Amino acid sequence: MPYWYNVDTGQVETDDTRSQDANVLGPYDSQEAAGRALETAREKTEQWDAEDREWDEKGSTPAG
Known part of the structure; x- marks a missing residue:
């Protein structure tokens, strides 16, 4: 099962509780790992x- 970290709430979520992708x-x-x-x-x-x-x-260095 994949886990997600919600940057708005600081909580770990699963696919069942996952917020919008931007969050x-x-x-x-x-x-x-998500935590x-x-x-x-x-x-x-x-x-x-x-x-x-x-x-x-x-x-930035010249080729020799």
Whole structure:
């Protein structure tokens, strides 16, 4: 059963209780993973930002 994290209420929801798509993150495989949705999103954003910075730095150096 997929689980969802409702960003408005801070509650974990199932398909039966799920709010509108704009208000939820997921799906997640477990209630625990859904409960950590904001932490996971923050970690992924930080990782992607670091990758973007690395990409930008490589792209700004002249080719040898």
